[in-house]
Amino acid sequence: MKKEIINLTVNGTLHEISVEPQVTLNEVLREQLDLTGTKLSCGAGECGACTVLIDGKPELSCCTLAMTANGKDILTIEGLARDGELHPLQKAFVECGAIQCGFCTPGMLLTSKALLDENPDPTREEVKSYLSGNLCRCTGYVKIVDAVLAAATEMNKGGK
Amino acid sequence: MFRTLKPFGYFEPKTIEEAIGALSVHGAKAKVLAGGVDLVPRLRKRQAHPEYMINIQQIEELDGIIKETAEGLRIGALASLRSIELSPLVKKNYFVLHEAIHSIASIQVKTQGTAVGNLCVATPASDVAPALLVLDAKFRIVGPSGEKTVPAENFYLGVGQTVLQPNEIITEILLPKPQAKTGGAFLKLVRTAADIAKVNAAATLTMADGACKEARIAVGSVATTVLRVKKAEGVLKEQKLDLKVIETAARAAAEEVKPISDLRSTAEYRKETTRVLVKRALEKALERAKA
Structure with a gap:
């Protein structure tokens, strides 16, 4: 099928990319831009491991045709740390031990970022509800929820 | 499960007329794409084999606006499940719809997926459809011969089957004004x-x-x-x-x-x-x- 040129702003950098219609955003990120922090796991919109922020909203890169992301602003896990410093959510995940194998972590972090952007002071229940579309087979979720709450507290103090 | 999707042609109509025209030409060989959360996984599982993908997200006449009208509430075809869930109008006057969408787990699916997409998939397990049935919703449908309005309860024919023809699309969900008490x-x-x-x-x-x-x-x-x-x-x-x-x-x-x-x-x-x-x-x- 005919290739088309699309423009994607990924982690602040504008890319002009040539894609065929059936190529997903997940494939573009991983295979054309080498941003392999975004995972492909279930491929069916069940697990959230492929989550990226598109125009600030958490969406599934495995269910998004790259063509439909044309002109949009995409944040992947590679863009979360700034100037070599981890985002407060990343620090909290490390400090709270919210990571085991790490496969779900990029999706967890980006969904958590979307949550805190929307609701800077969530309750435990709100965190659990917001992260319900992100599956983790290792941690049992308790420490992940702890970490998001810890990051919220830290960010509300004005810490970076 | 396959990692990649099979090739298909892609079309981004700018008007409803263009979309209906493309759907009329390609018929069942074409699929309408909005949020993609149902369709893209089915492509990956090889459960759907469209030759053409008609992305309706760029149609200027379609939108995701949720607003009060003289008759009640109007929800645009491109409204995401999440925007309907969070709508103060829906929460206030059509709480059952808020409650139904709230019960759907994944924020990502609700951010991307549209209510109209959920309806057109016609799964008997839809959480959105029962809420719309008890709210006496109607769907505005546009096709080659014009516009019509179909009550939600006459919309479904069977598993994955609705009265919607391959060259028709839903443009709006309409809810009547809520009654007192x-x-x-x-x-x-x-x-x-x-x-x-x-x-x-x-x-x-x-x-x-x-x-x-x-x-x-x-x-x-x-x-x-x-x-x-x-x-x-x-x-x-x-x-x-x-x-x-x-x-x-x-x-x-x-x-x-x-x-x-x-x-x-x-x-x-x-x-x-x-x-x-x-x-x-x-x-x-x-x-x-x-x-």
């Missing part, structure tokens, strides 16, 4: 929050002078389509609603459904659960109608 509730039974419903139930009750003026009950995952259980509704009409009447209606609902056995539940269990969920949904709706 009306309460609604949505409940579902699932194995885990992220799974689809084993059974779901939505109800609205309108009360007047202590009696039930109008009752609407819809259930999902218990027949080939989401459906209204009208015998159960009939039990409630013009009655003073006590626990006994509600129990009789719930039993009638369980008699009306025709569930199957599958990996999620047996038919017998689904029938019994229909009774329990309808009873609880009616109790909750009654409480809210009185409040």
Whole structure:
């Protein structure tokens, strides 16, 4: 099928990319831009491991045709740390031990970022509800929820 | 499961007319793409084989606007499930729809997926459809011969089948104004929050002078389509609603459904659960109608 040129702003950098219609955003990120922090796991919109922020909203890169992301602003896990410093959510995940194998972590972090952007002071229940579309087979979720709450507290103090 | 999708042609119409034109040319070989959360996984699983993908997200006449009108509420075809869930208008006047969408687990799916997409997939396990059935929703449909309005309850024909022709699209969901002293509730039974419903139930009750003026009950995952259980509704009409009447209606609902056995539940269990969920949904709706 005919290739088309699309423009994607990924982690602040504008890319002009040539894609065929059936190529997903997940494939573009991983295979054309080498941003392999975004995972492909279930491929069916069940697990959230492929989550990226598109125009600030958490969406599934495995269910998004790259063509439909044309002109949009995409944040992947590679863009979360700034100037070599981890985002407060990343620090909290490390400090709270919210990571085991790490496969779900990029999706967890980006969904958590979307949550805190929307609701800077969530309750435990709100965190659990917001992260319900992100599956983790290792941690049992308790420490992940702890970490998001810890990051919220830290960010509300004005810490970076 | 495959990692990549098979090639297809791609078209981004700018007007509804262009979209209908493309759909008329390609017919069943084309698929309409909006949020993609149902369609893209089916492409990956090789359960759908479109030769053309018609992305309707760039059509200027289509939008995701949720607004009050003289008749009630209008929800644009591109409204995401999440935007409907969070809409203050929906929360205030159509709480049962908020409750149904709230019960859907993944924020990502709700951010990307549209309510209209969910309806067109026509799964009998839809959580959105029962809520729209009890709210007396209508769908505005545009096709080559013009526009028409179809009541939600006449929309479904079977599993994955609706009255929508391959060259027609839904442009709006229309909800009538809520009546005074009306309460609604949505409940579902699932194995885990992220799974689809084993059974779901939505109800609205309108009360007047202590009696039930109008009752609407819809259930999902218990027949080939989401459906209204009208015998159960009939039990409630013009009655003073006590626990006994509600129990009789719930039993009638369980008699009306025709569930199957599958990996999620047996038919017998689904029938019994229909009774329990309808009873609880009616109790909750009654409480809210009185409040």
